Amino acid sequence: MKFRIKKSLLAVSLLLLVVSAFSQTLNVADKLPIAPEIKIGKLANGLTYYIRKNGKPENKVELRLVVKVGSIVEDNDQLGLAHFTEHMAFNGTKNFKKNELVSFLQSIGVQFGADLNAYTSFDQTVYILPIPTDKPENLEKGFLVLEDWASTVAFENEEIDKERGVVLEESRLGKGAQDRMLKVTLPKIFAGSKYAERLPIGKDEILKNFKYDAIKRFYKDWYRPDLMAVIVVGDIDPAKAEEMIKKHFEKLKNPAKERAREYADVPDRKTSEGVVVTDKEATNNILSVYYSAHKSKPVLLLGDYRDEIIKNLFEAMIGQRMQELTQKPNPPFVFGGSGQGSFVHGYELYNSFALISNAGVEPAINAIVQENERVRKYGFTANELDLAKKNFLRGYERSYNEREKTESRSYADEYIRNFLEQETIPGIANEFMYAKEFIPTITLDEINKYAVKTIPENVTKLVIYQGAEKADFKIPTNEELLKAELAAEKMPVNPYEEKIVSSSLMDKAPQGGTIVSEKENKELGTTELTLGNGVKVVLKPTDFKNDQVVMSATRFGGQSLYSDKDILNARYATTVINQMGVKDLSPTDLRKALSGKTVNVSPSMQNTIEGFNGQSGSADVETMLQLTYLYITQPRKDVNLFNSFVSKQQAMYQNMMAMPQMVMQDTVQTVLYNKNPRRPGMPTPEDFSKINLDRAMEIYKERFSSAKNFTFFFVGSFDLAKMKLLVASYLGTLPVTEITTAYKDVGMRTIKGVVKKEVKRGAEPKSFISITFSGETPYSEDAQLKLFALTEVLNIKLIETLREDMGGIYGGGMRGSVNKLPYQNYNVSISLPCGPENVDKLIAATFAEINKIKTNGPSEVDLNKVKETYDKKHAEDMKDNNYWLRSLQQLVDFGNDPSNIQKGENKMKALTVKDIKDAANLYLNDKNYLQVVLNPEK
Numbered sequence: 001m002k003f004r005i006k007k008s009l010l011a012v013s014l015l016l017l018v019v020s021a022f023s024q025t026l027n028v029a030d031k032l033p034i035a036p037e038i039k040i041g042k043l044a045n046g047l048t049y050y051i052r053k054n055g056k057p058e059n060k061v062e063l064r065l066v067v068k069v070g071s072i073v074e075d076n077d078q079l080g081l082a083h084f085t086e087h088m089a090f091n092g093t094k095n096f097k098k099n100e101l102v103s104f105l106q107s108i109g110v111q112f113g114a115d116l117n118a119y120t121s122f123d124q125t126v127y128i129l130p131i132p133t134d135k136p137e138n139l140e141k142g143f144l145v146l147e148d149w150a151s152t153v154a155f156e157n158e159e160i161d162k163e164r165g166v167v168l169e170e171s172r173l174g175k176g177a178q179d180r181m182l183k184v185t186l187p188k189i190f191a192g193s194k195y196a197e198r199l200p201i202g203k204d205e206i207l208k209n210f211k212y213d214a215i216k217r218f219y220k221d222w223y224r225p226d227l228m229a230v231i232v233v234g235d236i237d238p239a240k241a242e243e244m245i246k247k248h249f250e251k252l253k254n255p256a257k258e259r260a261r262e263y264a265d266v267p268d269r270k271t272s273e274g275v276v277v278t279d280k281e282a283t284n285n286i287l288s289v290y291y292s293a294h295k296s297k298p299v300l301l302l303g304d305y306r307d308e309i310i311k312n313l314f315e316a317m318i319g320q321r322m323q324e325l326t327q328k329p330n331p332p333f334v335f336g337g338s339g340q341g342s343f344v345h346g347y348e349l350y351n352s353f354a355l356i357s358n359a360g361v362e363p364a365i366n367a368i369v370q371e372n373e374r375v376r377k378y379g380f381t382a383n384e385l386d387l388a389k390k391n392f393l394r395g396y397e398r399s400y401n402e403r404e405k406t407e408s409r410s411y412a413d414e415y416i417r418n419f420l421e422q423e424t425i426p427g428i429a430n431e432f433m434y435a436k437e438f439i440p441t442i443t444l445d446e447i448n449k450y451a452v453k454t455i456p457e458n459v460t461k462l463v464i465y466q467g468a469e470k471a472d473f474k475i476p477t478n479e480e481l482l483k484a485e486l487a488a489e490k491m492p493v494n495p496y497e498e499k500i501v502s503s504s505l506m507d508k509a510p511q512g513g514t515i516v517s518e519k520e521n522k523e524l525g526t527t528e529l530t531l532g533n534g535v536k537v538v539l540k541p542t543d544f545k546n547d548q549v550v551m552s553a554t555r556f557g558g559q560s561l562y563s564d565k566d567i568l569n570a571r572y573a574t575t576v577i578n579q580m581g582v583k584d585l586s587p588t589d590l591r592k593a594l595s596g597k598t599v600n601v602s603p604s605m606q607n608t609i610e611g612f613n614g615q616s617g618s619a620d621v622e623t624m625l626q627l628t629y630l631y632i633t634q635p636r637k638d639v640n641l642f643n644s645f646v647s648k649q650q651a652m653y654q655n656m657m658a659m660p661q662m663v664m665q666d667t668v669q670t671v672l673y674n675k676n677p678r679r680p681g682m683p684t685p686e687d688f689s690k691i692n693l694d695r696a697m698e699i700y701k702e703r704f705s706s707a708k709n710f711t712f713f714f715v716g717s718f719d720l721a722k723m724k725l726l727v728a729s730y731l732g733t734l735p736v737t738e739i740t741t742a743y744k745d746v747g748m749r750t751i752k753g754v755v756k757k758e759v760k761r762g763a764e765p766k767s768f769i770s771i772t773f774s775g776e777t778p779y780s781e782d783a784q785l786k787l788f789a790l791t792e793v794l795n796i797k798l799i800e801t802l803r804e805d806m807g808g809i810y811g812g813g814m815r816g817s818v819n820k821l822p823y824q825n826y827n828v829s830i831s832l833p834c835g836p837e838n839v840d841k842l843i844a845a846t847f848a849e850i851n852k853i854k855t856n857g858p859s860e861v862d863l864n865k866v867k868e869t870y871d872k873k874h875a876e877d878m879k880d881n882n883y884w885l886r887s888l889q890q891l892v893d894f895g896n897d898p899s900n901i902q903k904g905e906n907k908m909k910a911l912t913v914k915d916i917k918d919a920a921n922l923y924l925n926d927k928n929y930l931q932v933v934l935n936p937e938k
Contacts, residue, residue: 025437026302026434026437026438027302028301028302028303028306029301029302029303030301030302031300031301031302032299032300032301032302032304032305032424032426032430033426033427033430034425034426034427035425035426035427035428035429035430036427037052037053037427038050038051038052038415038425038427039051039052039238039242041242041245043225043245043246043249043250044250045225045226045249045250045252045253045254046225046226046227046254047225047226047228047229047230047249047252048228048229048230048419049229049230049231049232049242049245049249050229050230050231050232050233050415050418050419051232051233051238051241051242051245052232052233052238052408052411052415053234053235053236053237053238054233054234054235054406054408054411055235056404056405056406056407056408056879057235057407057408057875057876057879058235058875058879059132059133059134059235059875060130060131060132060133060234060235060408060872060876061130061131061133061139061142061232061233061234061235061236061241061408062128062129062130062131062231062232062233062234062408062409062411062412063129063130063131063142063143063145063146063230063231063232064126064127064128064129064229064230064231064412064415064416065126065127065129065146065149065150065228065229065230065231066124066125066126066127066228066229066230066231066416066419066420067124067125067126067150067222067223067227067228068123068124068227068228068261068419068420069082069123069124069125069222069223069227069261070082070120070121070122070123070124070125070200071083071120071121071122071198071199071200071202072122072123072194072195072198072263072264072345073221073222073259073261074198074202074218075214075217075218077206077210077211077214078206078210078214078215078217078218079197079198079202079203079206080167080171080200080201080202080203080206080207081202081206081210081214081215081218082120082125082200082218082222083120083167083200083201083202084163084167084202084207084215085120085125085153085215085218085219085223086118086119086120086125086127087163087166087167088153088154088155088159088160088163088215089118089127089148089149089153090102090118091154091156091159091162091163091804092153092154092155092156092159093145093148093149093152093153093154094148094151094152094154095144095148095152096145096148097154098156098159099800099804101145101148102116102799103865104141105129105145106796106865106868106869107861107864107865107868108131108132108135108138108868109132109865109868109869109871109872109873110129110130110131110132110869111869112799113811115128115130116128116129116130120200121200122195122198122200122344122345123263123344123345123420124420126416127146127149129142129145129146130409132872133234133235133236139236139244140244143244143245143247143248144248146230146248147248147249147252150223150225150228150249150252151223151252153219153223155212155215155216155219157212160212160215162804162805162807163807164207164208164807165806165807165808166803166804166807166809166810167207167810168204168207168208168807168835169807169808169809169810169833169834169835170201170810170811171201171202171204171207172764172765172766172810172833172834172835173766173810173811173833174201175764175766176281176659176660176762176764176766177279177280177281177282177283177658177659178282180279181277181278181279181282181466184275184277185275185277185464185466186199188273188275188462188464189290189462189464190266190344191267191269192266192267193264193265193266193267194264194265195264195266195344198264220255221255221259222259222261224252224253224254224255224258225249225252225253225254226254226258227261229415229416229419230245230249231412231415231416231419232244232245233408233409233411233412233415234408235408263345263346264344264345266293266343266344266347268292268293268460269292269293269460269461269462270460271460272460272461272462272463272482272485272486273461273462273463273478273482274463274464274465274476274477274478274479274480274481274482274483274485275462275463275464275465275478275481276464276465276475276476276477276478276481277464277465277466278466278467278468278469278475279466279468279469280468280469280658280763281468281658281659281660281762281763282466282467282468282469282655282658283468283655283656283658283659283662284355284356284466284467284468284652284655285355285356285361285465285466285467285468285473285651285655286353286354286355286356286464286465286466286467287333287353287354287356287361287364287365287368287463287464287465288351288352288353288463288464288465288466289351289352289353289365289368289369289372289461289462289463289485290349290351290461290462290463290464291349291350291351291455291456291459291461292349292459292460292461293343293347293348293349294347294348294349295346295347295348296342296346296347296348298421298422298424299422299423299424300422300424302434304424305424305426305431305434305438306434306438306442309392309435309438309439309442310442310446310447310450311340311450311454312392313385313388313389313392313442313447314380314447314450314451314454315338315339315340316388316391316392317380317384317385317388317447318338318339318371318372318375318451319337319338319339320384320388320591321371321374321375321496322335322336322337322338322352322354322368322371323335323588324588325367325371326644326648327586327587327588327641327644328640328644329640329641329643329644330359330643330644330647331357331359331644331647331648332354332357332359332363332364332366332367333354333355333356333357333359333363333364333367333368334354334355334356334357334648334651334652335354335355335648336352336353336354336355336364336367336368337352337353338350338351338352338353338368338371338372339351340454342421345420345421350454350455352368352369352371352372353368354367354368355651355652356467356651357647357648357651358473358647358650358651358654359647360473360474361465361474361475361476361481361484362484365463365481365484365485365488366484366488366491369485369488369489370488370491370493372455373455373488373489373491373493374493374494374495374496375451375455376451376452376455376456376457377493378493378495378496379444379447379448379451380444380447380448380451380496381444381496381498382444383498383500384496384498385442385444385447386595387592387595387596388595389439389440389442390595390596391595391596392435392439393435393436393439393596394596394597394598394617396428396431396432396435396436397432397547398547398598398617399428399431399432400428400429400431400432401546401547401617401618402545402546402547402548403428403429404546405544405545405546461485463481463482463485465481468655468658470655499588499589499592501585501589501592501593502593503592503593503594503595503596504593505583505585505593505623505626505627505630506626506629506630509622509729509730510629510729510730510733511729511733512532512732512733513531513532513533513727513728513729513730513731513732513733514531514532514728514732515529515530515531515532515724515728515732516530516531516532517529517530518530521898523898523899523902524540524888524898524901524902525540525541525542526538526539526540526888527539527540527720527724529724529727529728531727531728531731531732532728532732533707533732533733533734533735533736534707534708534709534736535707535710535711535712535731535732535734535736536710536711536712537711537712537713537714537727537731538711538712538713538714538888539714539718539720539723539724539727540713540714540715540884540888541716541717541718541719541720541723542715542716542717542879542881542884543717544716544717544879544880544881545716545717545881546618546717547598547617547618547619547717548615548616548617548618548716548717548881549615549616549617549618549621549624549714549715549716549717549718549881550614550615550714550715550716550881550882550885551601551612551613551614551615551616551624551628551712551713551714551715551885552611552612552613552614552712552713552885552889553611553612553628553710553711553712553713554609554610554611554710554711554713554889554892554893555609555610555611555708555709555710555711555741556608556609556610556709556741556742556743557605557608557609557610557703557739557740557741557742557743558605558606558607558608558609558610558703558743559571559605559606559607559608559678560607560608560743560744560745560746560822561703561740561743561744562699564677564678566695566699567677567678568687568690568691569691569692569695569696569699570605570696570699571605572688572691572696573605573696573697573699573700573703574602574603574604574605574700574704575645576642576645576691576693576696576697576700577603577631577635577636577697577700578602578603579641579642579644579645580635580636580637580638580641580642581636581638581641582627582630582631582634582635582636583630583634583636584636585636586636586638586641587641594623597616597617597619597620597623598615598616598617598620599614599615599616599617599620599623599624599627600614600615600616600624601613601614601624601627601628601631602614603631603700603704605703607678607743607821607822608743608821608822609743609821609893610703610704611710612628612631612712614627614628618716618717618718621714621718621723621726622726622730625726625727625729625730625731626730628730628731629730629731629733629734631704632704632705632707632734632735633705633734633735635697635700635701635704637693637697639693642693646688646689646691649683649685649688650685650688650689653682653683653684653685653688654685656682657682657684660759660761660762660766660768660934660936661768661934662682663759663761663934664759664761664768664770664932664934665681665682665770666681666682667757667759667932668770668772668930668932669681671751671755671757671930671932672750672751672772672774672930673748673749673750673751674749674751676748678746678748679748702739703739705735705737706735706736706737706738706739707731707734707735707736708736708737708738708739708741709741710734711889711892712727712731713885713888713889714727715881715882715884715885715888716881743821743822744822745822745823746822749823750772750774750775750825750827750930751930752775752928753927753928754926754927754928754929754931755929755930755931756930756931756932756933757930757931757932757933758932758933758934758935759932759933759934759935760934760935760936760937761934761936761937762934762936762937763936763937763938764936765835765836765936766833766835766836766934766936767833767834767835767836767838767839767933767934767935767936768831768832768833768834768933768934769830769831769832769833769834769839769842769843769846769931769932769933769934770829770830770831770832770930770931770932770933770934771829771830771843771846771929771930771931772827772828772829772830772929772930772931773816773826773827773828773829773923773924773925773928773929774825774826774827774828774928774929774930775825775826775925775928776823776824776825776826777818777824777825777826777922777923778824779818779819779820779824779894780818781896781897781900781907782907783818783826783919784817784818785904785907785908785911786911786915786916786918786919787816787817787818787826787828787919787923788816788870789863789866789867789870789908789911789915789916789919790816790853790916790919790920790923790924791814791815791816791828792866792869792870793853793858793862793863793866793916794814794849794850794853795813795814796862796865796866797849797852797853797858797862798812798813798814798832798846798849799813801845801848801849802832802842802845802846806838806841806842806845808834808835808838808841808842808845809832809833809834809842810833811833812830812831812832812833812834813830813831814828814829814830814831815828815829816828816829816923820893820894820895821893821894826923828923828924830846832846836935836936839933839935843931843933847926850920850924850926851926853916853917853920853924854917854920854921854924855917856917857913857914857916857917857920858913858916858917859913860913863911863913863916866908867908867909867911870905870908871905871908871909874904874905874908875905878902884901887901888901
C-alpha cells in the first residue's frame, strides 16, 4: 500500500452490523484485490515471486531475496548466526569467489552499503540488490547472485574466520548505554517469550567460537525455497523477469526432512510492573508505558481496510494532542507520542512514550497517562476528526497523483511486507477509491469507541524509565514508578479544550507586484525573472513528479555579520522563529490551518548564506508562497513558546556529553578550530540559556524583513504562466530596504601541522579513530570532483583492507569537500570505529593505502568502479527535483558552471589515474592533519 495502513484490529463481524452506514457501493465483506500491475506466482518448490514493471528510475531493476527466517529460529549454539549467514553471502558463493561478488557489482555501478545491502531481524532476512539494465548481461548476473545467495553460499572456513572480526566489530559498534539498558528492559518487554533471548546480533562468545558446522547447519535448515520470495521491480519486461526467475529458482529443492518454521508467542502480561534502569553514559531520559501485546489480524477484507483507517485517524489525533503538550510554557516532556504498531511477527502493541525534560519523571508520566485517560473518557472532537480526515485524504491523493512516478524500491519494500506480514497490496488506485468512499463515513463515535478499546481501563501495563545517572535528577524506584502511573490514572481529567483556527492564512493576495524582465535558458529549461522590487526568481517546471514543488531562496550574509558575542542569538534566530509561528498563528495553529495541504516553509541562516527552504504539493504552491510572505512580513513573538523551546533544548542536550563519542566529536571540532567560539559542534544546555529572545527577534528582522538581493528557485510540477502570476504577487510585493548582502570572513581557520590527541571515555572496549586533513586550496568544480573520486577510491580500498582482509572494522570511511565560502578550503575526514587493540594497526593500514594512491594512483579497475557508480547516480539525479534545486542554487552561491549540471558525468569519465594521484598528494598531506583517538577509560 502506497499510503501505508497498518494491520487490522476490529473483527469483520462487528463491521457487518453497521455495513449500511458505511457505503452504498463497497461491500466490507469483499476481499481486497491484488493490484493488477503486480504479477505474483509460486513455483512448484514453494518459492513465491513478485514482478512489476516500473520505469522510475529508468534502466534499473530492484531485486530482492526475502527469507522468512531470522534470529528467532536459531538453535542455542547458533545465536547470531542468522545475521552471520547474511554476512557470508557477500564472502563467496558458487559463482563468485570470496570478494568477487562485491567487486563485480561495484564495476557495474552498484555501491556497497548505499545500494547493495542486506539486513536480518527476528523473523526475516532480506537481501537488496539494485541492478543497472543498460547491459543485458548485468541482469543475468544479478539473478545469478540471487540464486547463489539462496542456495550456494560457500562458507569457506578461512572466510568465516575473517568475517568473525567484522561481525564482532558490528556488535561492538552497538555496545554502550543503550545496549546495556536494553539487556535489562528487553526481558521485561518480551517476558515469557523466546524473543527476549534472540537479539539478531547474537552473543559475542558464540560469534568468536562457533563451529563451522553450526552456521552451515543453519543455512541448510532454513535457506530453502518454501521460505523464500524473489521480488523483481523495475525497467524490465515482466515475461522476461518470470523466465529468469524460473531459470534460476525452479531447480532449488527443499530438504527431505524440513524443520517446522514456527513463530514465537508473546504471552499476555499477568501483572503491571515498573522498571527503572539507568546508565552513566545515557544521553536521554525516556519514559514508556506499554500496554499488553495482542495478536494482529491481517488486512484481507475491505472492512479490515476501513478499520485500519479508523486506527490511523486515532493515532494521528492522539499524536497531535501529545505534540500540543510540548508547546506549553513549562512542557511536561520534550517530545512524546502514542501509537499502535507492529511489535514482532503477528503481534501489535499500544504504547505511549516521552523524552523527559528537566521537570522530571512525575510531570511526564502525569501528562501522558492523563492524556490517554482524557481520550478514553471524553474522546476526540468533531473538529479534530475533520482535520485528520483532510490530512489523510490529501495523503492518499498525493500518492495517487504520483502513481506513475513512484520509485521501484518503494514498491519492492511494499511487496516485502506483503510476503512477510500479509500487508495488503490493492494498489493506490484502489486505495484512493476506498479512502474517498470510507473516510467521509467514519463517525466520531466509531473513533471514540476505538479509543476505549485501545486504551482499556484497568489493564496491565509495563512502565519503563531509562535515563542517565545524575545526582541532581530524582530517579524513582521500580515501585515508585508504577505507583506514579497508577496514581495518574486516578487523577481527574477535563475534556479537551480546542481552539478553532481558520484555514485561511491571508485574506487576499498582495497586489502591485510586477515582472520587469524575463529570460529563458533553453539548455537548463529555466525561466529567470526579475521582479519590480529587484527580487530574482528562477523557475524550472519538470515532470519528474506529478505533485511536488520544491523551493529555496538564497543570498549572502548570514551569521558571519554578527560578533562572537551575538553568535548564539544569530545561530538560533531562524530556529526560534520556527518555534513561534507567523502572524497570529502558533505552530499548532499553523498545523490546523494547513490541514489537507502538503506544504512546509522554513527560514534558514547559515554562516555566510541565508534564505528559505520549502516544498509543497502542486495544488499548494500559493500556500507555500503565503507562508514565505508571512515569515518575512509578520514573524510572530511568543514568550511562552520561546521558553518552551529553551527548556526542551536544554533537556535534549543535558546528557549528550555523557556519551563517549560525543566527547570525542566535540574534541575534534575544538582542536581543529583552535577553540573558536564559532566552531561547529554540540551545543550545551548553557548555550540555550544565553539566547535572548528580543535580540534573536531583532537579528531575524534585520536579516529577513527585507527581500533585497534574494534569488528564489522553484523546481517541480507547476504551470509556468500561473507560477509567474503567483511569484509576482507574493514575492514581487515583498519589502526591499537597504541591508548588507555580503558575507564576512571572520578568520576562523583550521590548525596546521600534525596534531594527535587521545580521549579516554567509556566503559565498553570501544575505540574510534578520527583523522582530518584540512587547509586552504583554490575552489573549483573540477577540484571538488577529483576529491570526490579520490575519497570513493579510498573507501573501496579501506573496505577491502580494513574490513575484508583485517576484519578490523564494520563501518566507517572517508569523505571530503572543497569549499568556497567564506574562504577557499578543503576538508577530508576519516572515521573508523574499532577495538582498542586494533587502533595502531588500522591507522597504519589506512596511511599505507593513502600512500599507495599518492605514489602510484589508483588502479584503473577501481577508478572505473567509481566512474560507473557516479554515472548511474547522475542519470537518476537528472530526474530529481531536489538535485536540480541544489544545483541551480549553487550557480548563485558558488558561481558554478551551468553546463556542468547536465554534463558532469563527462568530466568524471575524463578523470585519469594521474588526476587522482595528484589530488591525493594535494589533499592528504601527512605533514598537516589532526588525529583524535577515542579509547575506553580502562
